[in-house]
Every structure is written in C-alpha cells, then in structure tokens.
Amino acid sequence: MVRHTFKAIKLTNKIDGNKSESIVRSDEWTSFNLVPAAPVQTIGKVFRKREALHKEVSEQILMAANPSYAPMKTRWITGIDGNVRRVMVPKKLKKWWVILPNGKIQVSVYWKRKRLELEPGKDAIEIDGKSELVATFESVQRSIDHGDFDTLI
Numbered sequence: 146m147v148r149h150t151f152k153a154i155k156l157t158n159k160i161d162g163n164k165s166e167s168i169v170r171s172d173e174w175t176s177f178n179l180v181p182a183a184p185v186q187t188i189g190k191v192f193r194k195r196e197a198l199h200k201e202v203s204e205q206i207l208m209a210a211n212p213s214y215a216p217m218k219t220r221w222i223t224g225i226d227g228n229v230r231r232v233m234v235p236k237k238l239k240k241w242w243v244i245l246p247n248g249k250i251q252v253s254v255y256w257k258r259k260r261l262e263l264e265p266g267k268d269a270i271e272i273d274g275k276s277e278l279v280a281t282f283e284s285v286q287r288s289i290d291h292g293d294f295d296t297l298i
Contacts, residue, residue: 195290206282217236218236242278256297
C-alpha cells in the first residue's frame with residue numbers, strides 16, 4: 146500500500162466579516178496556472194476559418210505548380226431520357242496572382258471573394274517572377290498557421 150503525503154496550505158475566505166471558511170489545497174493545486182476559460186465556440190471558429198483559408202491557398206499552390214490543374218466537383222445532371230446521374234465537372238477558380246507588364250507578379254489573398262487588405266492601403270504581395278510563386282503561397286500558409294491572418298478573416 147502506497148501512502149501519499151501532500152503538503153497543504155490553508156486558505157481562508159471571509160464571508161460577512163465574522164465567519165470564515167477554510168479551504169485546504171495541495172502543492173499540486175497551487176502549482177496550476179489558473180486562468181478564465183476561453184469560449185470554445187470562439188476557438189473553434191478561428192480554427193475553422195484558418196483551415197478554410199489554408200485549403201484555398203493549397204488550391205492556389207496546385208494551380209501555380211501545374212497550369213493544367215483543374216479541381217473537380219460533382220453535379221447531378223438530368224439527361225434527355227429523364228435519368229439523373231452524377232458527373233464530375235471542373236470548378237471555376239480565380240487565380241490570386243496577376244502578371245504585371247514589367248514581369249513582376251502581384252499576389253493577393255482572398256477571403257469570401259474579397260481581397261484582404263494585408264496592411265492599411267496594401268492588399269498585394271509583389272514578387273519577382275513565377276519561380277517564386279509557389280514559395281510565396283507556402284509562406285502565406287505558414288503565416289496562416291501562425292495566426293497572422295486571424296484579424297483579417
């Protein structure tokens with residue numbers, strides 16, 4: 146049989162000035178860093194938004210790496226004979242980058258079809274060429290993971 150001994154401290158709370166109630170806590174309890182709990186709904190919402198933006202950036206990486214990439218979605222189509230069947234059709238995706246006349250590329254980040262303003266008055270990232278495009282999107286993904294876009298989305 147193992148006996149555990151705990152060193153306890155005595156806490157007193159004064160109620161109504163005259164009466165006191167004693168609470169005994171162990172050293173383990175006092176070693177905890179107690180904080181008010183953050184609402185679970187808020188945390189879940191932030192992570193869902195991050196994941197959604199991360200997924201959209203992943204599709205942009207695939208589009209930048211492979212020009213013939215076309216993501217597919219399923220649709221239900223009714224034929225002439227009345228039969229309903231499911232078919233794969235390409236999704237319509239907008240490229241988040243624009244090639245400028247001087248050869249540089251401007252990369253924007255979109256959330257719900259709106260261009261995000263990364264800093265006041267600045268809503269694009271300028272890079273030197275197409276060779277840096279995938280690396281830029283990957284660094285945007287890392288920035289999303291670090292939480293830099295939480296206030297923007």
